[in-house]
Amino acid sequence: MEILDIKNLSFSYAGCEEKALDGVSFTVNEGEFVALCGETGSGKSTLLKLLKRELRPNGKLEGAVLLGGEDISSFTPARSAREVGFVMQHPEQQIVCDKVWHELAFGLENLRVPEQEIRRRVAETACYFGLDGIFKQNVSSLSGGQKQLLNLASVCVMQPRVLILDEPTSQLDPIAASQFIATVRRMNRELSMTVIICEHRLEEVLPLADKALVLKNGKAAFYGPAREAAARFAADEKCDMPAASRVFARTGGDGECPVDALEGKKYVTQNFSNRVRSLGREENKRSSGPALEFSHVFFRYEKNAPDALFDLELKAYPGEHTCILGGNGSGKTTALCAAVGLRRIYDGKIKILGKNIDTYRNGALYRNCVAMLPQDVQTAFLRMTVREELKDSGCAPESLPFDVSHLLERHPYDLSGGEMQLVALAKALATKPKILLLDEPTKGLDSGFKQILKRIIKELCDSGAAVVTVTHDVEFAAESADMCVLLFGGSAAACSGPREFFGGNAYYATTCARMTRGYFENAVTADDVCALCEANGKKEAGV
Amino acid sequence: MIVLKNAKARTAIRFIVPLALFPAVAAASAIAGGRAYVAGASVCALLAVLVFLAGFEQKKIGSRRLIITTVFVALSVAGRFLPLFKPVTALTMIAGIYLGRESGFAAGAFSALISDFYFGFGPWTPFQMLTWGLIGYIAGALGEKLKNSTPRQIVFGVISGLMFSALMDVWATLDFTGGFTAQTYLAALVNSLPFTALYAVSNAVFILLMSRPFGEKLTRIKIKYGI
Amino acid sequence: MRTLERSNPFASLVCIVCVTLTAALCQYPGMLIPALLGGAAFYSLLAGRSGKRTHILCALLVVVSALVNPIFSHNGITVLFVLNDRPVTLEAVCVGLMNGMTLAAVIYYFGALTRIMTSDKLLYVFGKVSPKSALLISGALRFVPLLGAKSRRIEETQTALGLYRKGNMISGAKNKLKVFSALTSWALENGIITADSMAARGYSDGRRTYFAPYPFRACDAVWIAVYSVSAAVLITFSAIGTYGFTYYPQMVRTGGAYSAAFYALYAAICFLPAAVQLKEAARWKYLISKT
Incomplete structure (x- = not known):
């Protein structure tokens, strides 16, 4: 069922002739997970902000955003808060209150939910997001990852139908980022919440996404299945597609495009031999003592x-x-x-x-x-x-x-x-x-x-x-x-040196190192993998 | 929730309490002496604060102005740790000028309350809230007259610094000696003169250095985010 | 009875205000001593070892006040000695002592209140009165540590870039002022985003409910009733002169035979918070010893 219908959306910032967005149209079905890709300045952030009425920047807007068939600019503040949840980039800046429990209750207080109901919803939300252990703490004592999780929870406590996330993990360390993405994924799967997410690092998000929207200079360059987007735009360095897709594109692969380490490994082992297993080690060029x-x-x-x-x-x-x-x-x-x-x-x-x-x-x-x-x-x-x-x-x-x-x-x-x-x-x-x-x-x-x-x-x-x-x-x-x-x-x-370092680590390693572990040695970047693939040459089909 | 429905009644009370009731209590205690007036004055101060806050509660200021007021409160409290400068008065004044009288009052009153949250509550808390709140309120009422003139702001800062000291000395006298006499009050004023002077000077310097940059910053925010 | 610490914040506030108000209004030796002792006991139970400085401050206050008052006041008939042609009287010393004790008692009770009134409770009290103010307080309490941390980070960064040197007091203050100015820019800019996040979660100027985890129980009503009625009785009868004490020109107990009953009532409400606190601590010990 169709939930969001974006119709011919154009936008230019106040005091700026140039269009930040130019005629973007797409529809999202209920329960879909949509990844938004594109280089900096392609209008990703602008598009996301236009989907949330309260965050729309100053400027000239054309077109419409329909949620369940109604224009979102006709919503009351309470309805808007209830229908669309928005999580921003910096965990610190979105928090309003000084205690975790109060932050969770904040949205419900605005909606004038009765106290007894707030009590129940805050409690169950805290449990679902694993915030029960820190429920009574001061916000200032939380880590960045916990803060961002709290932001997600305090939006979701209002049970929105659409969740919009603007680079939510860019300020987090990799472990907290994975945890955050996993939680978003869980909400999408378990509660069939519609998710639209924009991320620099697509490595983790793209494999989870149903669809991807690729923006170029404010125009929708592609909208369709995520895998197809990876295949089409992997060659474009600026799109930051997953390493597996980049290797696939650069080695001229055909068929289904791999998007994560597991698929990447399959692709490399099935298509390339490993007669040449490793590239040379870095040489040491030191001539003086340490600085x-x-x-x-x-x-x-x-x-x-x-x-x-x-x-x-x-x-x-x-x-x-x-x-x-x-x-x-x-x-x-x-x-x-x-x-x-x-x-x-x-x-x-x-x-x-x-x-x-x-x-x-x-x-x-x-x-x-x-x-x-x-x-x-x-x-x-x-x-x-x-x-x-x-x-x-x-x-x-x-x-x-x-x-x-x-x-x-x-x-x-x-x-x-x-x-x-x-x-x-x-x-x-x-x-x-x-x-x-x-x-x-x-x-x-x-x-x-x-x-x-x-x-x-x-x-x-x-x-x-x-x-x-x-x-x-x-x-x-x-x-x-x-x-x-x-x-x-x-x-x-x-x-x-980095090759030895990441080649030797099993967990603390790059995607490429994981992809080629046990097959190649010390291949840690996409360049390394491509060079080795080229050196080995393609296997004959069916071998 | 405290809400006075009648706007005229609100305004009347808001001016009668600080301008008539408060001096009356002080005068009464000066004449009669005795401790009853300490309590009387405290209760008056508390009521006055509540009436002003009712005005703040009623005023439609939107989330951005509310947050900026909050930022001013936080800056005032954080600024109490600065060496030499105590920017509360200056910040309250600026909040009043740029955000209006209700927000000015809230900025001043809550700066006092939150400071006391860190430094300890006391019977003086309502006094402090009222005094600082009034500084913000009056700055807000003067508004445009202060906005574009640094000398006027400095005069205002110095006067409110003196006013703050004088009012807090009333409290000190009331509490310390149980009765309020002109003699003890004078003694207290003389005793606190060095602090008062330092306070007034630091206010003036702070406003001289900070008021323009603050204005620029607020104006920038207003343009950038279209408030 | 539940301790004041665990009661509804309104109950804690009313009880402490009633006790201090009575102490401030009725200046009798028979009442100030329980006020001071009860306050000191209650404060010590809450603060533990961390309250050492307050104890020293209070002791100093009593002593200084007893020494200073005779310098200003020369009323009284019992002359102890003559200083600079002015008499120093026993009565004036005693009044100073009483004033000091009143202030010390007030400091103890409000010290206890500061310990009891965590930010949550402060918010609860204000949230009931004015939700917008509660939000402002909550936000300010969140921003203050944030600003502190940020200003330290700014100083460190400026140091690491070689732009911030510790020098004499003036240049130190100048540097701090620069940091403070940067802090302001940051706080304002950040605040706008916070405000947007508020708006995104449905904040608008209209009414809002206020959620707080402090139910009002029967026990809280008992606290409030006992303290407000006692304070009203004590203050009223003191005001109409049923019981009393005068210092000048001579220290005399005034009033009738019921005075002792009033003193006893006051002593009871002074010691009750400490006693309940103590009972709870004892119960813990007992429960632990059973297991």
Whole structure:
């Protein structure tokens, strides 16, 4: 049964001639799971916001959105809240109240549901979403993943018929992201809730989706079965299709397009032989001592707290990109903060460019030496325009290895996630650091910006700087690191080049490594797999 | 829910309570002395706060204005940890100017309440709520007159800083000595003079430095999101 | 009887306000001593070891008040000694002592109230009176720690970018002000998204229900009735002079033979919260010893 009917929807933002959306039409049946794909700026977010009346941005709208045959702009606020649920990107910003139970009740209070009924619905919702253990806690004590789950729950407590999610997992770590997606999937299957989701990382979402809508420059380029979308757009790097589909497209596969690791493995093993099992290992090009060295470092936040860094040994060499990976609470960010002197270690030694960190005084550590960009890059901005920001830190825009000139007059908060990252990076580079520390630089970025970031890091390394990145993004690490370190419980559990690192890990690995495990060796990126497939050649049909 | 249906009655009460009833109680206690007036004044303050909040409850301000008011309250409380500056008065004033008198009152009153949530409640809580609330309310009533003139804002900030000290000294005198006499009140005023002076100066400096950027920020938000 | 901590927030509020109001209005030694002791006991039971600073503050307050009052007030006939040609009287010292004790008692009771009134309960009280205010309080309580964390992060980032140096007081304050300004931008911008999320979940200016996990039970009614009636009786009879105490010019007990009954009634309502609290603790011990 048809639930949503989007009719010829066009939209242009206030004060902007260009159409952000141009004549998009599609229909969604009840209980369908629709993935929305497309590069940044293709109008994904705009489209989703237009589906929720309260979130429609200022601008000129044509066409209509019909829900169950009625235009959503004719709904009362209560009806609109009850029919369409919307979860946004940042977990933190959507929460209104200070307690978990109050946040869950918030929507029902607005709908003027009687207290007794609220009690029942809040209780059953908390149980379904596994929030019962944290029901009475302060919201500020929750992790990002829990917060986003709470946002989902406090929308679903109103039992909406359509659930819209705008990049809900882009700010979460991979484990929390999988859990979140699994919950959405469960709601779709068990409660036949209609889901429309937009994600950068389609790796997990696309295999679950019934249909996919691909947007290009504000127009619907494709709407149909998800697998077909993967097959058609896998060759387009900017669409971020799953790795299996990308390998399929690049090796000229035909037939059914694989969308997850299992199908990808079938495709590779059935179509290609494995006479050549591995590519060469990375060679070591080191010529000097480490730029950053942790030896037997111990740190804890409070006297009686457990050690956040426990006998940590870590070396980062000039000219190399070192990636630190690991779960939440493994001490990754703490290690970075210790390296810039924001945390005082209680035992061990940190050497910066061969000298003990304590010998740097009066801010000498931050001049031509170390600079760090935190996860939350917004904290780097204090001014009203990008130009003032750069002037403050003494950065000439022309001298940068990337172009920010088109952003100079904008307010830093108006920039997209990727642009913000670039401007913050410009501020960090103004100190001419020999060691650059980045905390989760790829969080919330699409593949276009990831490519730019990879290029910048490469150039910095080539000029002799040491770049250390803390990341959850295994694909990014596999593609750009020279060295990968796995942190666990505050100490380094493994340390090697990316091929060996991800090839050797069974669980903490890239999709490509999982896809080819036991068949190829050390093939960790789509490039690797394609190169090996090419080297081996296609099997004859029927062999 | 407290709602006074008659708008005229609401307005009347809202002006009579702080402008007539409150000074009357203070004067009575000055003449008669005694502790009864401590309680009387506290109860008056509480009632006045409730009447003002009824106005806030009635006012249609929408979710965005409500949240911005909330942000101002949170900033005031968080700002109490700043060294040298105590931005509550300035922030309350700005909230009043840009968000209207009801929101100004709410911003001031709840800043006091939430601060006391962290620093401890006391019989002074209604007093503080009323005093700060009134600062916001009056700033809101003056509105446009203050909006575009930093000197006027500074004058307002200094006066409200002095007013706050003077009113809180009334409370201190009432509670400490049990009776209210001109002599003890004067002593309390003299004693707190250095703090009052510092408070007034820091208010002035804070407004001088922050009022324009704050205005710019609010204007930007208004344009960007079309409020 | 259920402890005030576990009662309906309205009951806790009414009881504590009644006790302190009575203490503030009726200044008799026979009443202030139970008020102070009852308050101190109740506070200690709730606060445990963390209440040490309050105890010190209260003790200081009583002493300072007893020493300061004779400097301002020279009423009274029992002259202890003469200082700077002004008499220091026993009565003035005693009045100072009483004032200090009243204030200390008030601090104890409100200290206990602060411990009891968690944010949930504060919201409950305001939610019943004005739902919009309750929402504002809840939001503010959520934003305050958020802002604190954010301002620390901004400082750290600025330090790591070499733009934020700890220097003297003035430059320190300047830096803090810069951070505060950035914090404001962020909070406002963020707030708009929060507001949108509110609107998306059906918030509008009209009426809304208020949900809170605090039912009103018979026990709460008992608390409220006992305390408001007792306070009314005590204050009324004190006001019409049935029982009383004067300090100046000489300390004399006034009023008739029933005074003792009033003192006893007041002592009872002062010690009741602590006693119920203690009983509950004892019951726990008993239950644990049985298993």
